[in-house]
Amino acid sequence: MNDTRPMIEVRGARKFFGPLEVLKGIDFSVARGQIVAVIGPSGSGKSTLLRSINHLETLDGGEVWLDGVQVNQKLDRRSFERHINGVRQQMGMVFQHFNLFPHLNVAENITIAPIKLKGMAKAEARALALKMLDKVGLADKIDAFPARLSGGQKQRVAIARALAMQPKVMLFDEATSALDPELVDEVNLVMKQLASEHMTMVIVTHEMRFAAEVADRVIFMADGAVVEEGSPAEFFRNPKQERTRSFLKKFLNG
Amino acid sequence: MQGLDFSIVPEYWPLIGKGLWWTVVISTASAVLSVLAGIGFALLVLYASPVVRYPVRLFMWLFMGTPLLLQLFLIYFGLVQIGIDIPAIWSGIIALSLHFAVYNADIFRAGIAALDKGQTEAARSLGFGAWRTRIYIVVPQAVRGTVPAVGNMMIALLKESSIVSMIGIAELVHSAQLVISETYRPFEFYLTAAALYYGLNLILEAVLRGIERKVELSR
Numbered sequence: 001m002n003d004t005r006p007m008i009e010v011r012g013a014r015k016f017f018g019p020l021e022v023l024k025g026i027d028f029s030v031a032r033g034q035i036v037a038v039i040g041p042s043g044s045g046k047s048t049l050l051r052s053i054n055h056l057e058t059l060d061g062g063e064v065w066l067d068g069v070q071v072n073q074k075l076d077r078r079s080f081e082r083h084i085n086g087v088r089q090q091m092g093m094v095f096q097h098f099n100l101f102p103h104l105n106v107a108e109n110i111t112i113a114p115i116k117l118k119g120m121a122k123a124e125a126r127a128l129a130l131k132m133l134d135k136v137g138l139a140d141k142i143d144a145f146p147a148r149l150s151g152g153q154k155q156r157v158a159i160a161r162a163l164a165m166q167p168k169v170m171l172f173d174e175a176t177s178a179l180d181p182e183l184v185d186e187v188n189l190v191m192k193q194l195a196s197e198h199m200t201m202v203i204v205t206h207e208m209r210f211a212a213e214v215a216d217r218v219i220f221m222a223d224g225a226v227v228e229e230g231s232p233a234e235f236f237r238n239p240k241q242e243r244t245r246s247f248l249k250k251f252l253n254g
Numbered sequence: 255m256q257g258l259d260f261s262i263v264p265e266y267w268p269l270i271g272k273g274l275w276w277t278v279v280i281s282t283a284s285a286v287l288s289v290l291a292g293i294g295f296a297l298l299v300l301y302a303s304p305v306v307r308y309p310v311r312l313f314m315w316l317f318m319g320t321p322l323l324l325q326l327f328l329i330y331f332g333l334v335q336i337g338i339d340i341p342a343i344w345s346g347i348i349a350l351s352l353h354f355a356v357y358n359a360d361i362f363r364a365g366i367a368a369l370d371k372g373q374t375e376a377a378r379s380l381g382f383g384a385w386r387t388r389i390y391i392v393v394p395q396a397v398r399g400t401v402p403a404v405g406n407m408m409i410a411l412l413k414e415s416s417i418v419s420m421i422g423i424a425e426l427v428h429s430a431q432l433v434i435s436e437t438y439r440p441f442e443f444y445l446t447a448a449a450l451y452y453g454l455n456l457i458l459e460a461v462l463r464g465i466e467r468k469v470e471l472s473r
Contacts (some may be wrong), residue, residue, distance in 0.1 A: 056375055089381035099376035102467075103394045116390060158376075166378060202421040246343055 005068055007032045007169055007200045013155075014061035015048055022048050024224040027060065030169070033198040037205055037215035037232075041247060045224040046204045050173050053202065054091045055084050066090060066166055089117060089190070091154040092162025096174040100146040106133070107142045110161045118165075125164075131132060132160035136190050152183030156190055169200040177206055188214075208251055212236050220244050259439070263453025270443070273309045273429025274450050279423060280343070283297045284350035285408045291351060292404075293393060299363060301311050301388065305450075316355040323417055325349045330421045346418030354411050360405045365396035398469040405462035412454060426450060 006029035016102040022045045035138040038046045043165050051057040052086035053064055056072055065069040071087050073080065089218075101109050110132055120128070133139045136156035144156055153176055162170060172191065176184045188210050193200065195214050204210055211218055212232040220241075228241045239245050263270070298310045330345035345422065369392060375407065377387040397404075419428035430447040434440045 054379055055257065055378060085383050088379055091379070093376075093379040095372060095376060097372050099370070099372035101376070101391055101395075102399055112390060113382070116386065117381050161380070174267075251316045 005032075006030060006065070007034070007067055009065040010049070010062065010067075011061035013049065013059050013064065015039070015045070015051070015057060016051060016060050022054070022224050023059070023062075026221075026224075026226055028226065029221060030200060031091070033200055034202045034216050035195050035199075035203065035214055036202045036219060037128075037211035038219045038221060039205060039208065040221035043223075044221040046221045047173055049183065049221070050171050050202060050204045054088050054093055056093075060196045068198075082201060084160050085117075089113075089165050090168045092159075092165060092167035092170045094155065094158050094162055094170065094172045094175045096178050098146075098151070098178075100154055100158055100159045102146050102148075105143055105145050106138070106149075108159050109146070109157060110164045113165055116153045128164055129160070134159070135163065135193070135232060136160045136235065137186075152185060152186045155179065155187045159187075159190055159194075163194075169202065170194065172201065172203040174204055174206065192205060208236070208248070220247065221239055222247070258441060260442050260446075262437060262439060263310060263442060266437070267432055268428070269424075269429050269447045270446060270450075271425055273426040273447075274454075276343075276414075276429075277415055277451075278332065278454065280346055280350065280418060280423070281412045283347050284354065284415065285411055287351035288358055288407075288411065289404065291355035292362055294398070295355060295359035295364060296362035296396075297388060297393070299359065300366060301384075303351065312465060314356045314359060317352060320416060322349065323420060325353055326417060326421060327407040340423050342418070342423050346415075346423055347419060350415060350418070351428070353414075354407055357407050358404055361407070362396055365400040366392055368399065369396055377394045396467035401462070401466050401469055405459075405466070408462070409455060412458060442446060 008030040010028050010164060011027065012027055013023050014024040026045075027048055028036070038050065040046050048057050051060050053066075053071070055064070059072055067085055067090070069087065073083060075083055079139070088140070101112070101243070104112060107126055107129045110129040111120075111122070114120040114125045114128060121145060130139055133142055136159055138153060138156055138160070141149060141153060141157070146157070149157065159170075159175075175191070176187050184207070188207075191201070192214055203211070203215065215232050217229060218232050218235040219244075220227045220235070220239075222243055228235065228244045229230060234250065235244075239248060284292070293316060295310060298306055302310070324348040326345065329340060329349050330342060333340060373391055373395065374387055376382075377391040380388065415427060418429040419425055419431070422428075424432065426447050430443040433443050437443070
């Protein structure tokens with residue numbers, strides 16, 4: 001294992017939605033165990049960038065690498081399907097709207113991927129689910145259906161579901177944006193705990209305070225490009241770009 | 255003029271009961287097959303390659319545009335001519351299954367289309383391939399959402415199953431007719447058959463309500 005190799009590397013990422021260029025050649029990398037927060041106004045391309053890391057969005061140009069393996073390889077359709085399914089098993093993703101499977105209870109939501117994709121035995125998978133639920137503080141909800149959970153609980157289950165695949169990285173796409181304000185903290189707490197366990201994380205977020213607290217590095221995007229990046233301390237206290245300053249000012253006043 | 259006299263009915267119960275039994279057997283088999291085939295058609299129409307998709311669509315279009323009775327005759331009387339001899343019972347089940355599968359497929363297709371894209375993305379992000387995502391995540395949810403609509407189809411199927419009497423199967427209506435030809439008591443026995451259909455419908459509705467309640471929580 002090569003510890004100096006970046007866990008995630010994005011080179012020259014370009015993406016068009018029709019005539020609109022939403023990613024204009026983005027380069028960034030995330031070291032093993034590093035936590036990167038991506039912030040920026042809506043429409044800046046930050047979610048598209050995150051989603052292109054696990055190929056939910058297909059890039060029109062550039063490369064994405066996960067731990068030394070190119071994610072968006074050129075392969076024939078069948079081989080690529082096999083390749084990408086393997087790669088995605090190594091990346092957990094948490095969505096803004098949770099996307100729990102409503103027809104499955106909490107245990108099944110967490111165990112379906114280990115059972116069906118890794119061939120894990122049911123009993124072992126349930127024990128794993130219990131362990132993951134313990135981590136997010138919801139062991140008592142193991143047999144509940146998603147419809148019976150609050151938004152914060154749903155998102156914590158979604159995190160447990162992603163963690164059950166033992167991913168190398170976790171991708172968070174505005175994980176708290178759809179939550180009532182009083183439910184944000186419980187999810188943030190789980191994310192902070194993951195951070196303390198040195199999980200490699202890319203966090204797209206609107207929450208400046210949380211980004212400042214948890215991230216090792218902050219990337220500010222606007223109009224499909226990286227405007228500025230740095231440690232939270234220098235980024236928030238001493239932004240160099242005018243665009244960053246006006247964005248932060250609006251946020252702090254609003 | 256004869257008055258109504260239902261006291262004659264029990265005497266012919268063995269024959270009527272047999273008809274009822276065949277109605278239940280044919281309807282149940284056709285219902286199960288029409289749901290399974292409906293899911294299959296919906297998946298093929300949505301996801302299969304054009305070589306498969308367009309023939310399936312043509313087939314569905316033809317089945318929607320022709321009467322069930324004609325389809326039944328084609329399968330039972332028509333296919334024999336080209337050497338495919340299907341027994342009456344199976345001809346009836348196949349005709350009913352395909353006829354309702356086409357409607358069910360349309361309902362399932364709409365149900366699948368209405369499903370939140372986030373469900374597919376969540377499954378794909380865990381590493382599920384396209385077909386596994388459909389089988390484990392998309393279809394079970396789409397099916398749950400379509401229980402009321404498909405249930406109505408199944409109630410229609412139960413009643414339409416009487417059409418197999420046209421190829422000589424002694425289901426409920428045909429049995430009633432046989433008894434009537436012997437007793438000249440059409441009113442009593444048609445009413446008896448009607449009451450039995452109504453009873454079957456009540457049972458079917460209770461089953462459907464049970465299924466709906468069961469899936470309500472898991473949606």
